Amino acid sequence: SQKIEQNSEALNIQEGKTATLTCNYTNYSPAYLQWYRQDPGRGPVFLLLIRENEKEKRKERLKVTFDTTLKQSLFHITASQPADSATYLCALVGGYNKLIFGAGTRLAVHP
């Protein structure tokens, strides 16, 4: 069956460290993958998109990698800050006109 998996356990890190979140998928061959940030009680906000022919993409303190062989994307936040605390969702095109989301990983950055 098709699955998108993100670590359901919260990730707790110290301020200033690099946070790394994982998104694994099975039985999909997505042309691209997206990452979103969601704060409690609010709608997700788009952060980054990475295409299948791109190994890495950066935006300010964010870095995303996409390994189509491992069927995995890694999302990094460098020099993390307490304001980065949120739930991060990955999403990919899972069928005709359908965007499929993972359940998300909650990140908590402690001062």
Next chain:
Amino acid sequence: EAQVTQNPRYLITVTGKKLTVTCSQNMNHEYMSWYRQDPGLGLRQIYYSMNVEVTDKGDVPEGYKVSRKEKRNFPLILESPSPNQTSLYFCASSLFWADESDNEQFFGPGTRLTVL
């Protein structure tokens, strides 16, 4: 301001009482969709629309209806709500269809629905 709006933001209702959640976007987006979000299950697509008068089922369409009579509006209708439809609902829009790249989804603020 470019945005997706939803109303109401909070709703408590009883089983069987028809309700409509409105969704409107001011970005001239072609693609709109509805999701529900439940703990541990993530966002699941209910229905989507590629353009006016074109709608199709997502992964969890049972118990829901939608319509797309105008480009900007995409209401979600629950004809006979049941307790298992208690959830957090999000409307989203994007410029292109999901198969196009650069398909950033813009989400509304959410509607928290409780069906007693």
